[in-house]
Amino acid sequence: MAHVLVVDDDTGVRSFAVTALKRAGMEVAEAADAPEALRRLKRESFAVVVTDLRMPGPDGLALLDQVRADHPDTEVIVLTAFGTIDTAVSAMKRGAFDFLQKPVESPEALRAVVRRAMERHALRAHAEATQGGVPTLTWGAPSMVPVVSALQKVARTQSTVLLLGESGVGKEVAANAIHAWSPRAARPFVAVNCASLSATLLESELFGHERGAFTGAAARRRGRLELADGGTFFLDEVGELEPGLQARLLRVLQERRFERVGGEQTVEVDVRIVAATNRDLEARVREGSFREDLYYRLAVFPVRLPPLRERKADIVPLARTLLARIGGDLGRRGLRLSDSAIESIAAGDWPGNVRELSNVLERAAILADTDVISLVAPPARPAAAAPSLVAAETAAIRAALDLHGGNRRRAAEHLGIGERTLYDKLKAYGLS
Numbered sequence: 001m002a003h004v005l006v007v008d009d010d011t012g013v014r015s016f017a018v019t020a021l022k023r024a025g026m027e028v029a030e031a032a033d034a035p036e037a038l039r040r041l042k043r044e045s046f047a048v049v050v051t052d053l054r055m056p057g058p059d060g061l062a063l064l065d066q067v068r069a070d071h072p073d074t075e076v077i078v079l080t081a082f083g084t085i086d087t088a089v090s091a092m093k094r095g096a097f098d099f100l101q102k103p104v105e106s107p108e109a110l111r112a113v114v115r116r117a118m119e120r121h122a123l124r125a126h127a128e129a130t131q132g133g134v135p136t137l138t139w140g141a142p143s144m145v146p147v148v149s150a151l152q153k154v155a156r157t158q159s160t161v162l163l164l165g166e167s168g169v170g171k172e173v174a175a176n177a178i179h180a181w182s183p184r185a186a187r188p189f190v191a192v193n194c195a196s197l198s199a200t201l202l203e204s205e206l207f208g209h210e211r212g213a214f215t216g217a218a219a220r221r222r223g224r225l226e227l228a229d230g231g232t233f234f235l236d237e238v239g240e241l242e243p244g245l246q247a248r249l250l251r252v253l254q255e256r257r258f259e260r261v262g263g264e265q266t267v268e269v270d271v272r273i274v275a276a277t278n279r280d281l282e283a284r285v286r287e288g289s290f291r292e293d294l295y296y297r298l299a300v301f302p303v304r305l306p307p308l309r310e311r312k313a314d315i316v317p318l319a320r321t322l323l324a325r326i327g328g329d330l331g332r333r334g335l336r337l338s339d340s341a342i343e344s345i346a347a348g349d350w351p352g353n354v355r356e357l358s359n360v361l362e363r364a365a366i367l368a369d370t371d372v373i374s375l376v377a378p379p380a381r382p383a384a385a386a387p388s389l390v391a392a393e394t395a396a397i398r399a400a401l402d403l404h405g406g407n408r409r410r411a412a413e414h415l416g417i418g419e420r421t422l423y424d425k426l427k428a429y430g431l432s
């Protein structure tokens with residue numbers, strides 16, 4: 001698949017652009033005019049179109065309009081001749097990604113802007129893919145009524161939302177639901193997982209960076225906050241943010257402004273912020289690892305998602321939703337649960353959350369020879385992993401006594417306790 005389509009009636013400009021982009025490892029196709037470009041766009045999909053504005057026949061603006069209408073995922077960069085800046089501005093207003101003046105100053109200048117456009121394209125495609133992959137919020141339990149109603153009400157506002165709950169309860173699903181129910185639904189939903197990146201990488205992911213901000217920063221790059229402009233920004237695992245970033249984020253929450261890494265220019269964004277954590281943020285504030293002021297900015301509207309054990313009536317509807325998705329992934333759209341399986345699921349004691357339920361169903365689906373799943377075993381509750389203190393001490397005392405042939409003084413020394421204490425414990429635990 002070609003990634004970039006270069007459109008220009010001037011063969012010199014075209015071959016300059018094609019060479020510059022191919023050198024950067026991009027796949028490039030070319031067209032001499034707008035009609036040819038449109039024919040190619042019908043056959044193949046392009047991440048980016050680079051087009052001249054003034055061309056015989058339909059011009060670059062007409063091509064831009066057509067691409068925006070028929071291929072909304074394709075980014076368009078326009079090339080404008082010196083002195084036609086007005087046209088460039090109107091191209092931007094009509095949805096061009098960016099413009100470059102001709103003659104283009106260097107191959108690198110062209111590559112930089114095309115790279116940014118490809119990034120935007122990739123991110124958008126990714127956002128759509130994950131949104132497609134995130135199921136709509138399924139629920140049915142009475143304990144979810146106030147939760148869902150709170151999510152729906154807050155969705156219509158601009159307020160920051162903090163989603164709380166154990167791992168796997170559906171915080172990400174809820175964040176997507178808030179976006180989908182909000183007036184921002186048609187704009188991007190951009191997520192960042194604060195636990196998945198190192199602080200330095202996370203900083204440039206969030207805020208972007210200027211050219212030369214650090215080694216390898218060959219061009220300016222917009223951060224995810226900027227890409228979320230007009231939409232919703234989801235800060236997942238916000239409890240893991242390190243102190244420096246907490247301070248920078250606080251300013252975003254207060255002013256919706258920031259500077260890119262290595263930059264001085266202030267960027268303003270219009271984003272609704274949703275954050276999530278499975279940590280006890282208040283405890284983190286008390287112990288000093290999470291800024292109190294940031295906590296209060298985030299916790300404007302906290303929503304706690306109850307664990308599955310507090311919403312047993314959700315289990316069956318959730319199982320149906322999850323199984324439909326699993327069936328889709330496995331290419332077995334007919335997958336369903338037998339009545340007895342539904343009964344056992346409903347009656348089951350589910351130690352985990354929605355993610356575990358999904359895992360159990362996936363295993364059952366793989367094991368089932370037909371599309372009707374009749375056996376679904378709730379995961380066994382893991383045996384208490386940590387022994388009690390008494391059990392641990394008993395085992396340690398036994399081992400020490402064995403090792404020292406029953407010599408209590410040496411066993412006590414070995415255990416790091418006094419002989420008297422050992423004696424007391426032996427008596428108390430009935431070991432003698």
Ligand SMILES: Nc1ncnc2c1ncn2[C@@H]1O[C@H](COP(=O)(O)OP(=O)(O)OP(=O)(O)O)[C@@H](O)[C@H]1O
Pocket residue numbers: 134135136137138139165166167168169170171172173174277278318321354355358
């Ligand atoms: N209400 C729901 N409806 C449908 N699917 C759900 C629901 N809640 C959770 N899921 C599914 O369960 C899995 C876990 O949900 P999710 O990733 O949203 O959990 P989480 O709370 O973000 O967990 P973690 O804290 O571990 O990141 C996902 O596969 C998700 O699609």
Ligand SMILES: [Mg+2]
Pocket residue numbers: 171172236
């Ligand atoms: Mg999550």
